[in-house]
Amino acid sequence: MSEQPLKGLTLFLSYAILAAVLGMFQFGFNTGVINAPQGNIESFMKDLYKQRYGTDLDKDAVERLYSVAVSIFAIGGMLGGFGGGMVANKFGRKGGLLLNNVLGVSGACLMWCTKIANSYEVLFVGRFIIGVNCGLNTSLVPMYISEISPLNLRGGLGTVNQLAVTSGLLLSQVLGIEQLLGTNDGWPLLVGLAVVPAVLQLVLLPICPESPRYLLITKQWEEEARRALRRLRASNAVEEDIEEMRAEERAQQAEASISMSELICSPSLRMPLVIGIVMQLSQQFSGINAVFYYSTSLFVSSGLPEESAKFATIGIGCIMFIMTLISIPLMDRMGRRTLHLYGLGGMFIFSIFITISFLIKEMIDWMSYLSVVSTLCFVKFFAMGPGSIPWMITAELFSQGPRPAAMSIAVLVNWTSNFIVGILFPTMKNALDNYTFLPFSVFLAIFWIFTYKKVPETKNKTFEEIAALFRQGNGRASFRDSQLYGSTNDTNMTNGKEREISSSYGEATMM
Numbered sequence: 001m002s003e004q005p006l007k008g009l010t011l012f013l014s015y016a017i018l019a020a021v022l023g024m025f026q027f028g029f030n031t032g033v034i035n036a037p038q039g040n041i042e043s044f045m046k047d048l049y050k051q052r053y054g055t056d057l058d059k060d061a062v063e064r065l066y067s068v069a070v071s072i073f074a075i076g077g078m079l080g081g082f083g084g085g086m087v088a089n090k091f092g093r094k095g096g097l098l099l100n101n102v103l104g105v106s107g108a109c110l111m112w113c114t115k116i117a118n119s120y121e122v123l124f125v126g127r128f129i130i131g132v133n134c135g136l137n138t139s140l141v142p143m144y145i146s147e148i149s150p151l152n153l154r155g156g157l158g159t160v161n162q163l164a165v166t167s168g169l170l171l172s173q174v175l176g177i178e179q180l181l182g183t184n185d186g187w188p189l190l191v192g193l194a195v196v197p198a199v200l201q202l203v204l205l206p207i208c209p210e211s212p213r214y215l216l217i218t219k220q221w222e223e224e225a226r227r228a229l230r231r232l233r234a235s236n237a238v239e240e241d242i243e244e245m246r247a248e249e250r251a252q253q254a255e256a257s258i259s260m261s262e263l264i265c266s267p268s269l270r271m272p273l274v275i276g277i278v279m280q281l282s283q284q285f286s287g288i289n290a291v292f293y294y295s296t297s298l299f300v301s302s303g304l305p306e307e308s309a310k311f312a313t314i315g316i317g318c319i320m321f322i323m324t325l326i327s328i329p330l331m332d333r334m335g336r337r338t339l340h341l342y343g344l345g346g347m348f349i350f351s352i353f354i355t356i357s358f359l360i361k362e363m364i365d366w367m368s369y370l371s372v373v374s375t376l377c378f379v380k381f382f383a384m385g386p387g388s389i390p391w392m393i394t395a396e397l398f399s400q401g402p403r404p405a406a407m408s409i410a411v412l413v414n415w416t417s418n419f420i421v422g423i424l425f426p427t428m429k430n431a432l433d434n435y436t437f438l439p440f441s442v443f444l445a446i447f448w449i450f451t452y453k454k455v456p457e458t459k460n461k462t463f464e465e466i467a468a469l470f471r472q473g474n475g476r477a478s479f480r481d482s483q484l485y486g487s488t489n490d491t492n493m494t495n496g497k498e499r500e501i502s503s504s505y506g507e508a509t510m511m
Contacts, residue, residue: 013149041069041187080135080137081136084143084404088143088214108193110122110123111194133198151462163325169292174317209227251468260409277413285440319376337457339385356370359435390414397466
């Protein structure tokens with residue numbers, strides 16, 4: 001067993017990953033930034049409506065307008081995610097990320113100018129454009145990072161995506177408190193700060209190489225791929241990486257180029273596609289975005305004063321950040337499937353506790369604090385698995401050919417379910433009241449069962465080895481193999497040929 005868990009993590013690779021994950025930082029920032037200043041934004045909308053039409057908006061109408069500002073971000077994300085595969089193939093992973101920052105800058109500037117323009121429609125348009133930007137980021141960034149990372153680090157480095165998301169989320173929550181930018185005058189600047197990661201990525205990313213996989217397999221530029229690998233690995237010994245890509249290329253040549261419609265209709269790719277889709281649904285229908293978008297109002301309704309509710313929301317960001325840091329070394333030690341099961345199971349238990357605390361909060365005063373603790377634990381288990389694994393495993397389940405189409409479909413599903421939660425949660429909260437989290441508990445139980453029965457373990461496996469799992473009886477026979485479920489012997493391949501391939505790509509390396 002290798003004792004060098006960070007073997008292959010060079011300074012330049014670290015720099016390239018840092019530059020790329022600014023896109024996921026953008027996603028996290030814009031997911032959380034709308035939460036804390038909810039009251040200020042609603043007051044702005046209410047005052048502007050009265051100024052325009054001379055009548056007052058009732059409370060429900062103001063909430064509906066605010067929910068548009070929240071959920072239109074997800075509509076943009078759907079479009080961006082759907083186009084991610086096409087952008088990745090046409091402009092490359094790095095090229096797509098660079099072009100995407102044009103949307104990031106323009107969307108952020110529009111949001112910044114909401115009060116100057118005296119128009120909440122400008123906020124809606126800005127949120128939509130920044131949503132398109134974030135949708136493209138959620139497709140392009142995991143693809144880029146998984147393709148430039150060495151096999152033994154792919155899991156841990158993939159988790160850096162989620163670390164960037166949680167960093168953005170935490171920063172938006174801290175800046176959103178009343179003492180900083182969570183004021184009637186400060187909130188336009190708060191939402192406009194999304195311009196910073198876009199500009200920063202435009203400065204840092206140009207010196208990074210394009211994905212070597214894209215250069216070799218898609219563009220057939222072998223020398224450029226070797227040059228990129230030498231820079232990323234800080235070594236001339238890149239033949240193992242080249243051979244892994246060639247194995248993937250040979251497998252890809254046996255099948256036609258895969259479009260989205262062909263991917264959906266392909267029997268051999270159906271199971272990985274279903275797994276990828278359900279994994280994305282497990283992230284969004286877990287109820288986590290109800291917490292991200294509406295945690296402040298949730299805590300207020302559970303009995304906390306508004307200022308305390310805002311600080312409890314910051315606690316959510318802190319928990320997300322700390323648990324994501326902890327999950328980085330666990331990703332390649334415990335495996336994707338195991339962590340996802342732990343995460344879903346913990347979220348199920350604490351979603352029940354959240355419901356219980358809501359039910360008896362009026363009888364017992366301190367139940368509002370149980371609600372806060374349960375929500376923080378709910379978020380903790382989300383960060384452990386469902387926060388990062390769906391993005392990572394979708395990129396790992398497919399070879400180079402169908403990967404862009406698969407990522408586009410997965411991201412579209414993710415953002416669509418994100419939109420559904422964002423737009424329906426206020427109505428659901430009013431209709432179900434104290435039972436608001438019960439539907440999420442049911443979904444979590446379903447997703448846990450699906451993961452246990454159907455999801456294979458992908459840690460320390462090459463893209464070609466993972467694709468081979470599904471070619472054996474369209475994935476059915478291979479799922480009965482205990483090694484796929486992360487057993488203690490999952491790094492020991494039963495087939496001699498597989499063992500030879502695996503060892504050459506660092507199969508035995510564990511964190």
